[in-house]
Amino acid sequence: MAAKARTRPKAVVESTGGEPADTLRDYYERMSLVRAFELRSSEMYARAKIGGYCHLNLGEEATVVGLMAAIEARDYLFTGYRDHGYALLRGLAPERVMAELFGKVTGVSGGRGGSMHLFDEETRLFGGYGIVGGQLPPATGAALALKTQETAGPDAAAVMCLLGDGTTNIGAFHESLNLAGLWKLPIVYVIVNNGLGMGTTVEKASAEPELYKRGASYRMPGIRVDGDDVLAVRDAARDALKQAREQRQPVLLEVMCYRLRGHSVVDPARYRSPEDTTIAQQSDPVPSFRAELIASGVLTEADAAAIDEAADLRVSEAVVFADESPEPDVADLFKYVYATPVANAPSALPGEPVMDAL
Amino acid sequence: MNTNVESTTRTITYRQALNETLRAELERDEKVFLVGEEIGVFEGSYKITAGLLEDFGPERVLDAPIAEEGFVGAALGAAMLGMRPVVEIMTINFSLIAIDQIVNHAAKMRSMFAGQVSIPLVIRMPGGGGQQLAATHSQNLEVWYAHIPGLKVVAPSTPADAKALLTAAIRDDDPVIFLENLSLYSAKGEVPDGEQVAEIGKAAVVATGTDLTIVSYSRGTTTALEVARQLEAEGLSIEVVDLRSLRPLDRDTICASVRKTGHAVVFEDDWLSYGIGAEISATIGEGVFDFLDAPVRRVAAAEVPLPYAKALEKAALPSAADLAKVVREVLNISSTPNDK
Numbered sequence: 001m002a003a004k005a006r007t008r009p010k011a012v013v014e015s016t017g018g019e020p021a022d023t024l025r026d027y028y029e030r031m032s033l034v035r036a037f038e039l040r041s042s043e044m045y046a047r048a049k050i051g052g053y054c055h056l057n058l059g060e061e062a063t064v065v066g067l068m069a070a071i072e073a074r075d076y077l078f079t080g081y082r083d084h085g086y087a088l089l090r091g092l093a094p095e096r097v098m099a100e101l102f103g104k105v106t107g108v109s110g111g112r113g114g115s116m117h118l119f120d121e122e123t124r125l126f127g128g129y130g131i132v133g134g135q136l137p138p139a140t141g142a143a144l145a146l147k148t149q150e151t152a153g154p155d156a157a158a159v160m161c162l163l164g165d166g167t168t169n170i171g172a173f174h175e176s177l178n179l180a181g182l183w184k185l186p187i188v189y190v191i192v193n194n195g196l197g198m199g200t201t202v203e204k205a206s207a208e209p210e211l212y213k214r215g216a217s218y219r220m221p222g223i224r225v226d227g228d229d230v231l232a233v234r235d236a237a238r239d240a241l242k243q244a245r246e247q248r249q250p251v252l253l254e255v256m257c258y259r260l261r262g263h264s265v266v267d268p269a270r271y272r273s274p275e276d277t278t279i280a281q282q283s284d285p286v287p288s289f290r291a292e293l294i295a296s297g298v299l300t301e302a303d304a305a306a307i308d309e310a311a312d313l314r315v316s317e318a319v320v321f322a323d324e325s326p327e328p329d330v331a332d333l334f335k336y337v338y339a340t341p342v343a344n345a346p347s348a349l350p351g352e353p354v355m356d357a358l
Numbered sequence: 359m360n361t362n363v364e365s366t367t368r369t370i371t372y373r374q375a376l377n378e379t380l381r382a383e384l385e386r387d388e389k390v391f392l393v394g395e396e397i398g399v400f401e402g403s404y405k406i407t408a409g410l411l412e413d414f415g416p417e418r419v420l421d422a423p424i425a426e427e428g429f430v431g432a433a434l435g436a437a438m439l440g441m442r443p444v445v446e447i448m449t450i451n452f453s454l455i456a457i458d459q460i461v462n463h464a465a466k467m468r469s470m471f472a473g474q475v476s477i478p479l480v481i482r483m484p485g486g487g488g489q490q491l492a493a494t495h496s497q498n499l500e501v502w503y504a505h506i507p508g509l510k511v512v513a514p515s516t517p518a519d520a521k522a523l524l525t526a527a528i529r530d531d532d533p534v535i536f537l538e539n540l541s542l543y544s545a546k547g548e549v550p551d552g553e554q555v556a557e558i559g560k561a562a563v564v565a566t567g568t569d570l571t572i573v574s575y576s577r578g579t580t581t582a583l584e585v586a587r588q589l590e591a592e593g594l595s596i597e598v599v600d601l602r603s604l605r606p607l608d609r610d611t612i613c614a615s616v617r618k619t620g621h622a623v624v625f626e627d628d629w630l631s632y633g634i635g636a637e638i639s640a641t642i643g644e645g646v647f648d649f650l651d652a653p654v655r656r657v658a659a660a661e662v663p664l665p666y667a668k669a670l671e672k673a674a675l676p677s678a679a680d681l682a683k684v685v686r687e688v689l690n691i692s693s694t695p696n697d698k
């Protein structure tokens with residue numbers, strides 16, 4: 001049974017006018033990097049270099065670039081498990097992200113988290129979370145901490161919490177938004193609406209499928225923006241973050257995009273209708289932004305090709321680094337279980353006696 | 359346990375046994391319905407419900423949004439009115455979101471309301487690690503449910519038991535937690551044709567022996583059998599008790615076996631402290647202390663949130679080699695050099 005195609009008209013990049021050419025070029029470079037990284041991740045998964053679950057941002061690149069262009073270094077980012085692109089554009093070296101996917105000790109989470117659980121304290125990427133909705137209450141709590149630690153204003157930090165469309169149906173979403181609305185927290189919840197939660201369409205999962213409207217229940221502005229339009233995403237996210245940092249007004253931002261492939265790398269997405277797949281392909285933001293920049297004279301075809309090649313090379317370096325990095329040492333298995341040493345903490349490997357006979 | 363001894367058998371997977379049983383019960387009783395995430399259009403994350411939406415329609419096979427607390431509780435409510443919901447939770451890890459409905463509600467109602475209401479609810483879910491799914495997606499939390507009075511918890515280790523225990527669970531008038539395992543879905547085994555209804559609460563001796571008893575359940579039983587075969591070649595006679603039901607626990611079968619062998623090792627995928635093995639071990643201590651020739655040992659997972667990295671994951675999970683090593687230690691036989 002195939003899911004019905006979404007009826008939303010395809011968006012074109014509305015206008016690049018007024019935007020400095022350097023910025024546009026930079027955004028294309030970022031999009032191209034995310035695209036190259038994700039394609040290679042998929043390939044590395046097929047070659048069993050990456051294991052477990054692996055969810056890609058393919059098709060969501062304009063959303064990723066727009067959101068990451070809006071967030072400031074001082075802000076905190078919480079996300080779900082579809083997190084590679086965000087980590088890269090938060091400024092993490094592709095080497096360290098790929099190494100995490102490879103389960104190597106040089107990875108951002110020391111090889112312990114894998115694809116779904118990227119974390120980097122320095123750049124305030126406060127986690128990829130694998131449990132649907134798991135990121136929402138902690139992100140809300142981070143905003144509560146910011147509220148007590150800082151005064152509101154243009155220099156204050158805020159929290160950006162990313163979630164999927166399917167994630168808006170879990171209790172944690174509603175409880176968190178209510179808390180944020182009630183306590184006036186500096187947080188922007190961003191629904192990355194790619195139309196599907198695994199194989200389920202938004203219309204089949206949400207009684208109110210216009211998800212941004214759910215903000216109204218918590219007296220929170222709800223905004224919807226075209227996720228294929230990198231500038232529109234950036235501007236909407238900037239504005240939302242501004243409200244959060246300056247007025248402590250939480251915002252619900254819904255970004256409409258498409259998932260180009262299956263839910264994870266192993267999902268062939270047979271449940272998708274041919275129309276839906278066609279729309280997703282036609283909306284692919286990477287080639288359309290590329291074409292737009294060439295058409296408007298920001299890039300030549302040769303420039304664009306050089307950017308794509310550079311991105312590919314960058315990812316190749318990351319793969320080599322990840323491949324050559326060592327695995328975590330088994331002797332360190334228990335290393336991070338507790339922050340404070342504690343008497344009698346378990347440290348037995350399977351089959352080791354728990355105690356010696358007295 | 360199974361009454362029908364003369365039936366013909368087929369070799370099918372654990373997955374297929376579950377699928378066929380769900381189909382048979384949907385056909386048999388119109389009060390039975392299925393609910394869960396991605397069980398319809400997507401045919402289940404692990405394809406257990408393949409073809410069922412197509413054949414039984416969206417009223418019998420309900421796709422639910424990601425709302426574990428909501429749909430588990432809703433299934434419970436439907437059960438209160440006499441329906442027989444079979445819930446699929448994608449993995450046991452996500453059942454923690456529904457735990458209030460399971461523990462504070464489903465398990466309590468019959469007692470708290472003095473027997474006025476029954477809860478014929480089945481919650482199916484796989485546990486298990488070893489697939490590099492990292493800390494939140496690799497847990498063996500069955501002991502949480504096995505601890506709760508009012509719940510029944512079953513954990514089949516073979517396709518035949520998957521069929522007979524699932525049939526029993528669906529026809530049972532109490533909430534039954536039906537534990538599956540990610541690494542068992544593609545395991546094959548002989549399954550008798552026709553109706554098979556297991557008795558919940560009974561363990562099975564799945565290999566007989568005289569030197570030592572290995573007690574296990576679910577995936578662990580397959581490892582226990584593998585180790586028993588391997589040690590047989592070395593001249594050891596190992597008995598394997600497959601628990602099948604974690605609550606209620608068949609203490610008699612466990613103790614009868616250990617009384618005979620005088621040695622016991624528990625093999626479990628959960629964490630050691632307060633785990634299933636702790637209960638088995640205490641049972642053996644209370645029941646057959648005088649027959650023991652050595653302390654009971656447990657082979658369980660290292661007590662750490664399970665890391666993603668392959669080498670760490672492997673080190674943290676109990677293996678056949680770990681079990682064989684401990685069996686030899688309990689029997690006071692020196693290790694052979696080709697052990698891990």
Ligand SMILES: Cc1ncc(C[n+]2csc(CCOP(=O)(O)OP(=O)(O)O)c2C)c(N)n1
Binds near residue numbers: 055163197
């Ligand atoms: C509590 C919980 N239930 C179920 C799952 C399994 N699961 C993982 S991702 C997913 C779909 C989420 O969809 P959405 O929020 O739209 O995010 P997307 O994958 O589209 O980015 C589901 C059901 C889970 N990880 N956690």
Ligand SMILES: [Mg+2]
Binds near residue numbers: 166192196198
């Ligand atoms: Mg989605």
